[in-house]
Amino acid sequence: MKTCLVVDDSKVIRMVARKILEELNFSVVEAEDGKVALEACKSRLPDGVLLDWNMPVMDGIEFLNELRALPGGERVAVVFCTTENDLQHIQDALAAGANEYIMKPFDSEIIQTKFSQVGLI
């Protein structure tokens, strides 16, 4: 079973994402900001990360930069999932090493498609 780290400061979003991902047969770990997520990654790298942009303590881009610097961190598939839906943010995310990008709101079909595109499904 593949693991997915869901990083979002909204508990509701984390719950919805968890439900969708568990139906797709993922083992889900949650984190409410980038710092908590980074600690989780340091103890065990997930196969994929569903990542919000705007969060307290450490935002999504900073987390992504830190993740990519970890040993093996370049192999983790990172899918942004954010309300930042303008072209500039998307380009910045891709430049920072994001594999895919979901513009909220999302549904299970979009998550499934994007996870499939990055090889997680």
Next chain:
Amino acid sequence: MNTADFEFLASILKQRSGLVLAPEKAYLLESRLMPVARKFGFAGLPELIVTVRKERPEELLRDITEAMTTNESLFFRDMKPFDQFRNLVVPKLVESRQSTRRIRIWSAAASSGQEPYSIAIILMEMQSLLAGWDVEITATDISVEMLNRARSGLYTQFEVQRGLPIATLVKYFKQVGEKWRLDAGVRSMVKFKEFNLLDDPAALGRFDIVFCRNVLIYFDQQTKAEVLARIAKAMPGDGVLYLGGAETVLGITDRFVPITGHRGMYGIAGGEPALKSA
């Protein structure tokens, strides 16, 4: 809606588009025809039905048919057929069409354009292989409204996220307010035409590759067989037909044969398929 009204509208749809509406889909008539009723100034569906029964106004019949034949469409739907198109079918045709350097592709139920534009994006990415080639993409649909939408190349955030890789979105689309517009160069690769699959496609010419995905499922067996026979006539012996994942030619027509190992792909029976069975 009572049974008589349902059957009346279903018979109109069958006659005009081939679409078979099962009784359990009666709710679709109500949800999809209410906007049509409002457009024509009717208080509701009963008034619309009375007018259709009495006068059969062509414009109204046309809008009813269009509203009922509009199907969802996705970019790179199911991905794999498009991977096969890119990696196997086009390279093979480039080998076999060296003398004419011409490839014609038909997207036979183009709806809002995602399928023909997915094809166009792939071909755009294959420019080095296809330099000096004349590659035509003809996209047809029964619905004028859908064709106009498709021509605009304008899609919602929801639509562009369904199937389109983010790198492709960034490369080929521009953000226009809340929507995304496809690059004019890609749009210009697709020629949209109004066409009813119940008609003879001879006037459209011959096609090396035909995408007719997720539309036959709405037809009865006889209509499926007739549509497939007409498509077969429009293809050379080495042509490739793509159907949807839930569709098949088996038990419907002997004009096409499945290309083994390539789900959803069919060659002309007795022909020499561009793509051999895997």
